[in-house]
Every structure is written in structure tokens, then in C-alpha cells.
Amino acid sequence: MTTPKYELAGATNETCPTRHLLSRLDGKWKILILYHLLNGEHRPGQLERLIEGVTRQVLTQQLKELEGDGLVEKAIFAEMPPRVEYRLSAFGQRLEPILDQLYDVGRYYVRHVRPRPDFTDADCRKLVG
């Protein structure tokens, strides 16, 4: 520890932007929700069918949290029957490069650091073409 790169003198755990942002992504299904919304807007029923294992209650709750935190926007169309759609907010779209980087490093991790054969290329895969 010669020349410190990070000034952490007043760093309390409660006022750390990194932790604060990560806490907004904390939730068992939020990452997967965001990946789906990166593909475009979705209706709740779609997400419930696409995300294997999630219950409606928790899906609703996590969407509401994402909306309240300004990562996701909800649109209600006054049709008959009414229609609901969720999409990424402008800020939510700013998360894409981070999610991509997390995915790349995460894949490296499960391959070379703590190998897990059950992780395949099909998992949360980003289309390259």
C-alpha cells in the first residue's frame, strides 16, 4: 500500500454510491427482469411466463421497487381490457454497459475462478450477432 488510489477516509457504509446502486439491484429476480426489459417492453404476464420460478406476488413487488427506484417505468393503457407494460427508464438503460461487464466477468468467474459446469453459454446469453 504505497500510493492509495481511493480516498476512503469518510467512507461510511451508508453513503457509498456503489452500495447504494447495488442495493437497487438487490432482489432475487431483478437482474433477470432487467435483462428481459433490455430486449424491450414487456407485460407482467409475459415476464411471469419468461422468468421460470417467480411468483406473481414477488414479480409484482420487485417491479414496483424497480419503478419506485426509477429504473423501470410502468405504462397503463386504458383499453378494453386494460393493458399494462413495463419498460426501462432512461436511467435503467444506462445500466446496460454495467450489466454487460458484470456478465462477462461473471462468466469468466464461473469458468476459470470457481468452475461450475452447470453454467452454460445459454445462460443469460447476450446475442453477439
Next chain:
Amino acid sequence: MTTPKYELAGATNETCPTRHLLSRLDGKWKILILYHLLNGEHRPGQLERLIEGVTRQVLTQQLKELEGDGLVEKAIFAEMPPRVEYRLSAFGQRLEPILDQLYDVGRYYVRHVRPRPDFTDADCRKLVG
């Protein structure tokens, strides 16, 4: 949703590299620990003093988890009295760009998306000079 960018067909929540990696950072003090170790190796007592609010028990536990997950390495020097040091592993060092990006976007978030005046520039600040 015209041309999907992410192939999520087989995406179960359990085999998502992003979530897997993030789960390794999950822990109330791990981010702050990593920031400190980005500055160089530290002894447990140092970290306990630097990280305001952490108890020795939880600090020990989170360091052990970080070590078991391959993000941090522990060195025990057979001196008298014995000395313990923690430092980032090679993979842990690969997290630096992600932590930087998370910090930048997080700071934007607390400033412009969900403003929080209690977050100041002093928090987890990266030295620019």
C-alpha cells in the same frame, strides 16, 4: 421489442453469471472491504478501524467468504507475534473497472435520479489526481 439483444430462453435464475457474481459481492461490508484492498494489502485490525461500524465477527466472516470465493487472499506470516494480511486476488483485481463504473453510475443516480443530499463527494471517492 423488435430485435432482442439478449437470448434469455434458458435463463433460469440460478444459472445467471451476473447474479452469481453479484452474490459474491453481497454482504453489508464487502464493497467497502474491496475498495480498501484496492489501495493495497491490509491487516484485519486496520480494516476494523477503517470501516466504521463493522464488528470483528462480521468482518472476519466476510473476509473469509471473499477468500473462499477467490476474490481475496490471506497471508499469514510466521513472525512473533504472527501477522495476518489480506489482499486482492488476481481475479479480485479484475473487478476494479466494474467497481469504478458502479461508482460513477451510482453517483449519477444519487445526484440526478433519486437525489440524496447526504451523499457527498467524499464518499468512497476515487482519487483523480
Next chain:
DNA sequence: CGGTATCCAATCTGATACTG
């Protein structure tokens, strides 16, 4: 179809005291 209420089990973290 979309959202909610209630109950419950698992997990995480803080407090405290103890070991080497």
C-alpha cells in the same frame, strides 16, 4: 389479467462473551 393480504421459513447481521 394484474395486484394484494396473510402467514411462514430461511438468511443475515448485531450484541455479547469467550478462546488462543
Next chain:
DNA sequence: CAGTATCAGATTGGATACCG
């Protein structure tokens, strides 16, 4: 100085049933 054991409180997410 470094690490551990035990207990209690809070939070999280799952199961189920119900409302508009």
C-alpha cells in the same frame, strides 16, 4: 491481535388464497 460461539431481531422471499 485474530478468530469463534450463541442468541435475538430484522429482512427476504415462497405458498396460498383472495379482490377488481
